[in-house]
Amino acid sequence: MHASFLTRSRLYWAGIVVVPLLLLSLQLMHYLPDPNWPGSNFHFLIVSLSACIALLMAVFMTVAASQLQDARVVFLSWAFLGISGIFAVHGLTTPGAIVPGFNPWVGFSAHLALLIGAICLALSTVEWHSTVERTIINRQRPLTIAFGTVLISFAFLALFSSFTGTHTGHAGTQPPVSTAPGSSTAPDDYGYVAASTASQTTAGRSLLSQFDVLEDEAVKRSVMVATLLLLGLVIFRYARIQRIAPNPLISGFLVSAIFLFQGQLSMSFAPVWNASWWLYHVLLFAAFVAALAGMVVEYAYSGSLRGVVAGLLLRDTIIQMQRGYTEVIVALVGAVEAKDVYTRGHTQRVSDLAVRIGEELRLPRERLRMLAQAAMLHDIGKIGVPDSILNKPGALTPEEFAAIREHPIRGHTIIKDVRSLQGVIGGVRSHHERLDGSGYPDGLKGNEIPLEARIIAVADMYDALTSLRPYRPAWSPERALELIDEQAGEKLDAACVRALHAVLNAQPATASSPATTTPVLAD
Numbered sequence: 001m002h003a004s005f006l007t008r009s010r011l012y013w014a015g016i017v018v019v020p021l022l023l024l025s026l027q028l029m030h031y032l033p034d035p036n037w038p039g040s041n042f043h044f045l046i047v048s049l050s051a052c053i054a055l056l057m058a059v060f061m062t063v064a065a066s067q068l069q070d071a072r073v074v075f076l077s078w079a080f081l082g083i084s085g086i087f088a089v090h091g092l093t094t095p096g097a098i099v100p101g102f103n104p105w106v107g108f109s110a111h112l113a114l115l116i117g118a119i120c121l122a123l124s125t126v127e128w129h130s131t132v133e134r135t136i137i138n139r140q141r142p143l144t145i146a147f148g149t150v151l152i153s154f155a156f157l158a159l160f161s162s163f164t165g166t167h168t169g170h171a172g173t174q175p176p177v178s179t180a181p182g183s184s185t186a187p188d189d190y191g192y193v194a195a196s197t198a199s200q201t202t203a204g205r206s207l208l209s210q211f212d213v214l215e216d217e218a219v220k221r222s223v224m225v226a227t228l229l230l231l232g233l234v235i236f237r238y239a240r241i242q243r244i245a246p247n248p249l250i251s252g253f254l255v256s257a258i259f260l261f262q263g264q265l266s267m268s269f270a271p272v273w274n275a276s277w278w279l280y281h282v283l284l285f286a287a288f289v290a291a292l293a294g295m296v297v298e299y300a301y302s303g304s305l306r307g308v309v310a311g312l313l314l315r316d317t318i319i320q321m322q323r324g325y326t327e328v329i330v331a332l333v334g335a336v337e338a339k340d341v342y343t344r345g346h347t348q349r350v351s352d353l354a355v356r357i358g359e360e361l362r363l364p365r366e367r368l369r370m371l372a373q374a375a376m377l378h379d380i381g382k383i384g385v386p387d388s389i390l391n392k393p394g395a396l397t398p399e400e401f402a403a404i405r406e407h408p409i410r411g412h413t414i415i416k417d418v419r420s421l422q423g424v425i426g427g428v429r430s431h432h433e434r435l436d437g438s439g440y441p442d443g444l445k446g447n448e449i450p451l452e453a454r455i456i457a458v459a460d461m462y463d464a465l466t467s468l469r470p471y472r473p474a475w476s477p478e479r480a481l482e483l484i485d486e487q488a489g490e491k492l493d494a495a496c497v498r499a500l501h502a503v504l505n506a507q508p509a510t511a512s513s514p515a516t517t518t519p520v521l522a523d
Helices: 002-028 040-068 071-092 105-123 130-138 140-164 202-215 217-244 248-269 275-302 305-322 326-338 346-360 365-376 380-384 398-405 407-415 419-429 451-465 477-487 494-505
Strands: none
Touching (some): 002 248, 040 275, 040 305, 071 105, 071 275, 105 140, 130 140, 217 248, 346 365, 365 419, 365 451, 380 407, 407 419, 419 451, 451 494, 477 494
């Protein structure tokens, strides 16, 4: 069942990446039909709807930015604000829908919307210097207002110049026309033939002449390359988070970035009004829907916008941990326990108990330090498990249980490249292994299981049994020890179980005890 689940997941992501590009390629190479279908009204409808969804995302992100006080979320809100505002111009300047005919804005605004969105999305993945971050956060409101003012001004300029400088033809009534270079009737990107210069108003001719650069092919190619590079960076960053700690919002944003990348390719290479060109409108619409759907689903899990967007900030936390920052380890542990109201304090209790068991086993101080770190991080992989599974009051489905069983591997993935934490990997990955080979994820037996993992297994089981869980009340210490004793020597290390008894029979740990004074998290 677990292998089947992973296979379906891989097929899903392969389909997201491959299918649109394959369809576009086959149409451009004429292996599939690529019919021409001019439809300005439908173009106006789908673009306007896409802009509205992007605007809704911008509102959500702006609220989240005010709650989280994080510059990266501010840039996320600007990404969707910029896309929605400029893409709205793309819809409003559709020839024949509202604007009567030829204008340079309709094609350029689509490219510009993706470029602005890609820039802001890329900036949202940057770990900003504290001074820069404080400046952005403190001036978030005026900066957002200024950005919105620029977008409104852009829209006004585009619409004014389009109305005063276009001819009065109708959308789709004139097919693309090939003319000699320099001809005044050369078609624009959307296949509309401009009327003679004499048919335009003087104001329109003067204003439009200032924006000839919008039709320059070198400019368009530069915009395309920049957009693709930035979106490629965003895809890489989100894919990394998805691999380590997947959740609906991260999945939605990753799908959205992939679709935006593919949409840029379709927009740049497909013939205007052909089916391959309409593909980019579908992809952009799907991109915004995917991002919104991920946010809605994640909100249903977490219940707050703050909790929803916090998952997107995981990347930089992991990078900081890879630099060996102890306080970030504690922050990550807090992030895991914040997902599960029933296990708050569990990690610290397991760490304290594991260290005391290790002391009873006469482990050296350095090994106790690594044991404490491993115990603190033993459930770090649960950061990628949906809250609905962690807090489910009833029995888990096979798929849900498979997701839970993934957490030791995900924890290993998070810390495997951290040089200062190489000694804790065994404890994190193998704390659910059992002596008889019935554990997971690797089915290790006996002494194949690292001692740290065997100690954590005993401490983890005792604390889990004596804690309240959504599916059962807390057990008494006596009942928990009875079950642990039954498994001693068969599933649990007998020496570790004896050490647990010794620790529990001893006086309670105090502030001066070795368990609390040992610098277990110091590097």
